[in-house]
Amino acid sequence: MKIATIGTGYVGLVSGVCFSDFGHEVICVDKDADKIARLERGEVPIFEPGLEDLMSRNIEAGRLSFTRDLEGALAGAQAVFIAVGTPTRRGDGHADLSYVMAAAEEIARAAPQGVVVVTKSTVPVGTNRRVAEVIRRANPELDFDVASNPEFLREGAAIDDFMRPDRVVVGVENERAAGIMADIYKPLFLRDFPIVTTDLESAEMIKYAANAFLATKITFINEVAALCEKVGADVKEVAKGIGLDGRIGNKFLHAGPGYGGSCFPKDTKALARIGQEHASPMQIVETVIKVNEETKRRMIDKLLDLCGGSFNGKTVAVLGVTFKPNTDDMRDAPSLTLVPALVGGGAKVRVCDPQGRHEGEALLPGVAWCDDAYAAADSADLLVILTEWNEFRGLDLGRVAGAMAQPRMADLRNVYSDADAREAGLEAYIGVGRQVPKEAITVPILGADRERHKSISEGQQ
Numbered sequence: 521m522k523i524a525t526i527g528t529g530y531v532g533l534v535s536g537v538c539f540s541d542f543g544h545e546v547i548c549v550d551k552d553a554d555k556i557a558r559l560e561r562g563e564v565p566i567f568e569p570g571l572e573d574l575m576s577r578n579i580e581a582g583r584l585s586f587t588r589d590l591e592g593a594l595a596g597a598q599a600v601f602i603a604v605g606t607p608t609r610r611g612d613g614h615a616d617l618s619y620v621m622a623a624a625e626e627i628a629r630a631a632p633q634g635v636v637v638v639t640k641s642t643v644p645v646g647t648n649r650r651v652a653e654v655i656r657r658a659n660p661e662l663d664f665d666v667a668s669n670p671e672f673l674r675e676g677a678a679i680d681d682f683m684r685p686d687r688v689v690v691g692v693e694n695e696r697a698a699g700i701m702a703d704i705y706k707p708l709f710l711r712d713f714p715i716v717t718t719d720l721e722s723a724e725m726i727k728y729a730a731n732a733f734l735a736t737k738i739t740f741i742n743e744v745a746a747l748c749e750k751v752g753a754d755v756k757e758v759a760k761g762i763g764l765d766g767r768i769g770n771k772f773l774h775a776g777p778g779y780g781g782s783c784f785p786k787d788t789k790a791l792a793r794i795g796q797e798h799a800s801p802m803q804i805v806e807t808v809i810k811v812n813e814e815t816k817r818r819m820i821d822k823l824l825d826l827c828g829g830s831f832n833g834k835t836v837a838v839l840g841v842t843f844k845p846n847t848d849d850m851r852d853a854p855s856l857t858l859v860p861a862l863v864g865g866g867a868k869v870r871v872c873d874p875q876g877r878h879e880g881e882a883l884l885p886g887v888a889w890c891d892d893a894y895a896a897a898d899s900a901d902l903l904v905i906l907t908e909w910n911e912f913r914g915l916d917l918g919r920v921a922g923a924m925a926q927p928r929m930a931d932l933r934n935v936y937s938d939a940d941a942r943e944a945g946l947e948a949y950i951g952v953g954r955q956v957p958k959e960a961i962t963v964p965i966l967g968a969d970r971e972r973h974k975s976i977s978e979g980q981q
């Protein structure tokens with residue numbers, strides 16, 4: 521089959537590469553000239569483990585190419601996938617569909633007869649029908665179908681998620697489109713991966729409901745973590761104890777600094793907005809959004825506790841700024857709330873991230889970038905573990921403690937334990953959702969400073 525994909529971001533590029541690996545002929549289109557030039561040179565513009573090898577293999581096999589020329593890419597294509605961004609629209613929380621609708625108009629002008637226009641971007645219920653209307657209006661002669669095919673890959677494990685998915689969701693209106701989608705995903709059909717074929721609206725809803733559920737699960741354990749700190753329980757033990765219940769499951773039960781990333785924040789906001797527009801409020805999701813913001817702010821309070829109530833003049837080392845490990849994606853990362861609060865509070869901030877510097881330099885002004893954790897920790901008053909990259913999981917804590925001016929650690933991913941920290945000579949250690957030993961807080965907390973930092977972080981949302 522010949523397939524075109526529009527948008528070569530995390531989803532469009534991974535999908536295009538994987539479809540070519542299924543044996544299809546794939547042309548990936550993007551408006552970004554620099555991105556296309558890099559892809560044509562065989563460079564992968566994002567950090568995604570395994571992507572470069574798979575991409576070069578399929579380019580060499582002659583099945584995969586890149587272009588800015590949509591018209592050429594569409595010639596002879598049986599399917600075109602829209603994989604452009606759907607960020608939060610400024611002001612109202614709704615998904616911004618301008619990129620999707622622009623792509624639909626462009627497709628209408630150049631698509632061959634019989635094409636299936638597949639929306640892979642995460643879009644509100646009703647968008648596929650709007651895409652069909654836009655195409656019909658722009659080119660009434662075109663014979664085409666639309667299909668909804670939301671994507672569930674996780675950055676950092678995207679290839680594996682695409683090649684071995686928990687399920688593929690396909691929303692269609694007729695047998696013709698269902699047949700083409702079945703041909704595209706045949707390698708997965710043959711290996712018995714579940715394919716959920718449904719109507720357009722249900723497919724669109726499945727994606728938002730899935731992301732909102734996962735965001736809820738994370739937020740639930742984060743709220744439990746806050747209570748654990750008050751009552752003297754350990755959230756790691758609690759998560760283990762509830763996660764072993766097959767009805768609950770142990771995934772997405774790791775307490776931390778609040779969810780971030782390119783999907784959960786914008787998709788929860790969009791779903792809340794859809795609910796409001798249909799007079800069917802998504803009250804749980806609305807609360808999740810609010811609690812997640814509070815969780816991020818609670819992390820700032822933790823750091824203040826360890827700094828004696830003020831960041832002013834302190835040197836703080838932050839390990840990890842991407843929203844999770846194994847990606848270079850900084851979109852809505854907790855670091856974008858926490859680091860500006862530190863800088864705004866007068867701290868000298870050093871950061872270190874295996875892949876985040878390229879994106880992070882522009883997003884985190886006023887910080888010094890370090891090559892490794894030990895350089896960041898040198899003479900620092902506080903070390904913060906914010907993203908649990910593997911290289912931060914196996915730190916020589918004794919070396920870290922020895923290098924610091926004030927050996928204190930805020931472990932916002934619960935990588936280490938209070939016992940590890942004490943053994944290594946750290947004088948104070950705070951995790952998330954674990955009882956804070958009384959002696960960990962060495963200096964009284966100043967209420968006025970805490971309020972000031974609260975308003976700094978709120979300004980950044």
Ligand SMILES: NC(=O)c1ccc[n+]([C@@H]2O[C@H](COP(=O)([O-])OP(=O)(O)OC[C@H]3O[C@@H](n4cnc5c(N)ncnc54)[C@H](O)[C@@H]3O)[C@@H](O)[C@H]2O)c1
Nearest residue numbers: 527528529530531550551552603604605606619641642671
């Ligand atoms: N990133 C993820 O982990 C993930 C996972 C599942 C679903 N999604 C969804 O997939 C969609 C894409 O996300 P992403 O993270 O890949 O986005 P992205 O921002 O990384 O990439 C989007 C790309 O589309 C290009 N583009 C925009 N308009 C175009 C046009 N008219 N013609 C050609 N190119 C165009 C941009 O230049 C950009 O390269 C979003 O709706 C997102 O919610 C993302």
